[in-house]
Amino acid sequence: xxxxxxxxxxxxxxLAPFIGGFLEGLDxxxxxxxxxxxxxxxxxxxxxxxxxxxxxxxxxxxxxxxxLVSYLILTVFTGAMFFFGSDLLMVFLMLSTAGVFLYLAGxxxxxxxxxxxxxxxxxxxxxxxxxxxxxxxGFYIAEGTFRVQxxxxxxxxxxxxxxxxxxxxxxxxxxxxxxxxxxxxxxHHPHQELVKGLTTEMGSTNLAIFQITEWYENVLMxxxxxxxxxxxxxxxxxxxxxxxxxxxxxxxxxxNTSARVKQSKMLFxxxxxxxxxxxxxxxxxxxxR
Amino acid sequence: MAKLSRSPWLLHYDASSCxxxxxxxxxxxxxxxDVERFGVINTGDPMQADILLVTGGVNTQNAPVLKxxxxxxxxxxxxxxxxxxACTGGVFKETYNILGxxxxxxxxxxxxxxxxxxxxxxxxxxxxxxGLFQEKYDKNIKNLSSSEWAEKKAAEELNSxxxxxxxxx
Numbered sequence: 304x305x306x307x308x309x310x311x312x313x314x315x316x317x318l319a320p321f322i323g324g325f326l327e328g329l330d331x332x333x334x335x336x337x338x339x340x341x342x343x344x345x346x347x348x349x350x351x352x353x354x355x356x357x358x359x360x361x362x363x364x365x366x367x368x369x370x371l372v373s374y375l376i377l378t379v380f381t382g383a384m385f386f387f388g389s390d391l392l393m394v395f396l397m398l399s400t401a402g403v404f405l406y407l408a409g410x411x412x413x414x415x416x417x418x419x420x421x422x423x424x425x426x427x428x429x430x431x432x433x434x435x436x437x438x439x440x441g442f443y444i445a446e447g448t449f450r451v452q453x454x455x456x457x458x459x460x461x462x463x464x465x466x467x468x469x470x471x472x473x474x475x476x477x478x479x480x481x482x483x484x485x486x487x488x489x490x491h492h493p494h495q496e497l498v499k500g501l502t503t504e505m506g507s508t509n510l511a512i513f514q515i516t517e518w519y520e521n522v523l524m525x526x527x528x529x530x531x532x533x534x535x536x537x538x539x540x541x542x543x544x545x546x547x548x549x550x551x552x553x554x555x556x557x558x559n560t561s562a563r564v565k566q567s568k569m570l571f572x573x574x575x576x577x578x579x580x581x582x583x584x585x586x587x588x589x590x591x592r
Numbered sequence: 593m594a595k596l597s598r599s600p601w602l603l604h605y606d607a608s609s610c611x612x613x614x615x616x617x618x619x620x621x622x623x624x625x626d627v628e629r630f631g632v633i634n635t636g637d638p639m640q641a642d643i644l645l646v647t648g649g650v651n652t653q654n655a656p657v658l659k660x661x662x663x664x665x666x667x668x669x670x671x672x673x674x675x676x677x678a679c680t681g682g683v684f685k686e687t688y689n690i691l692g693x694x695x696x697x698x699x700x701x702x703x704x705x706x707x708x709x710x711x712x713x714x715x716x717x718x719x720x721x722x723g724l725f726q727e728k729y730d731k732n733i734k735n736l737s738s739s740e741w742a743e744k745k746a747a748e749e750l751n752s753x754x755x756x757x758x759x760x761x
Contacts, residue, residue: 331628343631
């Protein structure tokens with residue numbers, strides 16, 4: 304008998320780039336409509352990646368490709384672990400390790416823009432890391448387990464116990480997805496004071512690898528949003544999908560209505576929201592139990 | 593075979609332009625013209641760009657910069673000269689510091705005249721460039737490096753000139 308967990312993990316590996324790419328296409332279309340433009344086709348991200356893969360690759364440093372592929376493989380493996388239903392804390396720690404490979408891929412080039420982008424990427428990681436780890440901890444306090452499989456099969460949705468953690472997680476999602484106002488390291492928008500920041504020295508195939516990894520990562524992060532909602536009831540699945548789509552729309556809205564902030568302000572905002580929202584939630588839960 | 597023409601990314605370089613053409617290039621991205629509906633992205637990074645838009649005449653100071661930007665772009669790539677200054681040097685042609693059009697430094701594929709060029713003509717030029725971009729890919733030149741490509745193009749040009757002169761005789 305084939306385990307459902309294996310199917311779920313395999314489905315993530317195969318389908319996540321398509322879902323992620325389609326979501327990015329929707330993002331660009333909705334953003335264009337918000338700016339009263341027609342906007343590109345929803346399949347535009349796929350056309351872009353197909354083009355990037357077929358262009359000549361100019362390698363600035365030989366090790367950059369290796370580091371980017373490591374980043375891709377680690378992210379895919381982390382996502383597969385999450386959808387397989389294993390340890391949530393382990394997933395978050397592995398995700399940070401993958402982030403370090405991205406940081407190194409930006410650092411190995413001699414370009415000052417790329418290096419500065421990498422420094423900012425590290426700053427972004429520093430901003431969202433406490434909230435990520437606290438989210439893992441929050442799930443343990445609420446459900447008594449780190450295992451995703453058991454959290455999914457619990458009687459009540461985790462968000463009932465963890466509304467503060469949910470707010471903190473959605474807040475750092477903006478940083479994780481590199482959306483304005485927190486698109487410090489590299490931006491999806493044309494204007495960027497560091498040329499393209501972290502991805503300045505990534506052309507053709509290397510940029511395609513980065514792009515595909517972003518899609519995997521976005522699907523994984525939206526999966527964590529869904530984990531807040533899903534419980535043992537079947538009806539929680541459509542509700543989780545609606546919440547995920549609404550969260551994604553909220554990210555697009557924030558992206559289009561805010562200007563980039565300084566790094567120190569990002570750090571301050573992210574940590575204060577994490578501390579106030581998730582911290583207070585944690586104290587209340589610990590007092591009640 | 594990939595359809596490259598669906599995703600042309602632009603890089604805009606201002607080589608001593610008066611900003612007239614530059615404003616019109618940016619106007620193409622506004623909601624009125626919205627070139628993003630064709631998949632065009634105005635990127636600032638030569639390593640990710642496919643089509644180089646040059647505005648203004650090339651002078652002695654920015655000639656090496658333009659050359660370097662061109663070399664950093666990966667094949668296949670297309671160069672479009674926007675405005676009469678980038679095409680020939682324009683009214684500044686005789687000035688002591690102007691070398692002439694962009695084609696004095698890098699191989700230009702498409703010339704878009706005008707002073708300042710209207711957004712409609714820029715879009716027209718870009719659409720032509722997109723067609724050429726696809727054509728270059730189909731001819732399988734993506735494995736050639738930039739210098740090899742320049743050599744090949746120079747050899748082809750020489751060849752065609754020689755046949756032309758033979759036909760003339």
